[in-house]
Amino acid sequence: MTAASIDTTAATSAQVPLPRRIAMVLATMTIATVFYLAINTYPLRQPRLLPLTFVDEWIGWQAWTIWPYWLLLFTGPALLLSIRERNLLLATLRAYAIAMSLNAAIWLAWPTRMLRSGLPEGMDPFTAFAWHCLYALDDVNNCFPSGHITIPAVVAVGAGLQYPRARPWIWLTLIALAPSVISTGQHYAWDIAGGLATATIGLLLAGVPLWRPGAAPLLQPQ
Numbered sequence: 266m267t268a269a270s271i272d273t274t275a276a277t278s279a280q281v282p283l284p285r286r287i288a289m290v291l292a293t294m295t296i297a298t299v300f301y302l303a304i305n306t307y308p309l310r311q312p313r314l315l316p317l318t319f320v321d322e323w324i325g326w327q328a329w330t331i332w333p334y335w336l337l338l339f340t341g342p343a344l345l346l347s348i349r350e351r352n353l354l355l356a357t358l359r360a361y362a363i364a365m366s367l368n369a370a371i372w373l374a375w376p377t378r379m380l381r382s383g384l385p386e387g388m389d390p391f392t393a394f395a396w397h398c399l400y401a402l403d404d405v406n407n408c409f410p411s412g413h414i415t416i417p418a419v420v421a422v423g424a425g426l427q428y429p430r431a432r433p434w435i436w437l438t439l440i441a442l443a444p445s446v447i448s449t450g451q452h453y454a455w456d457i458a459g460g461l462a463t464a465t466i467g468l469l470l471a472g473v474p475l476w477r478p479g480a481a482p483l484l485q486p487q
Contacts, residue, residue: 279351286354290345293358297365297412304372305407312378312406320447320454327448328388331395334413334445341416344424344435356475357423364415364467371459372407379408381450403451410459411452414443418464422475 281289345361348354384396417439425432446452468475 280349281351281354283346286346286349289354289358290342293345293361294342297361300369301372301407301412302402304369304376305404308376308406309373310376312376315377315379315409315453315455318454324444324447326382326450328385328392328396330445330448331392331399333442334399334449334451335395337413337417337439337442337445340439340442341420344417344420348420348423348427350427352474353423353426356471356473357420360419360422360464360467360471360475361416362467363470364419364463365412367463367466368410368412368415368460371410371463375409376407377409378406379450379453381405399449399451408452409456410463411446411456412460413446413452414457414460415464415467417442418461419467422468426474 345354345357348357381400384393384400388396421435421439425435428435443457446457447454
């Protein structure tokens, strides 16, 4: 093995301590959340109403799916915190920043909104509280593209490289939780497609080691 390859392997396998990871993730998520909430509350243009698709009508609105929806929201930060390899974490954060910047550009230039119906009666107190928290934090604007899809899609790639054996379970979990963005009335099918598109662009532009062939074996096996 050459000295260059040893240096590359050592650099790639450098670990980021948990406190620093927490600080990095908190800073990234806070900036993105504050910016989103600001332009969601005060859009620069009149938001356009997106049409329903047959997928939205088929899935419908289900009160209980507030729980998988909240779980999806926390999955992104949790997976991001789990990435220990320095180069991989930095590449994932780059992809996150690029993808969310694309989302923000669309939200600013072409804001959208969706219809939101009132909450039904008869929900248990915990479910009702979860819904009231959601409605208090998130408005009906800027639903396309869905950042709730962009973020976990980006982070799942980085986490899947960090933990290759867990990769199928990571993606199966996200696929199972993703419909909750529709069944809670937070997004339409269009928004999911848009979120996946910006996630893909962010991952492609982030570069090594997310998309370079042969990059994953440099990471420490899990």
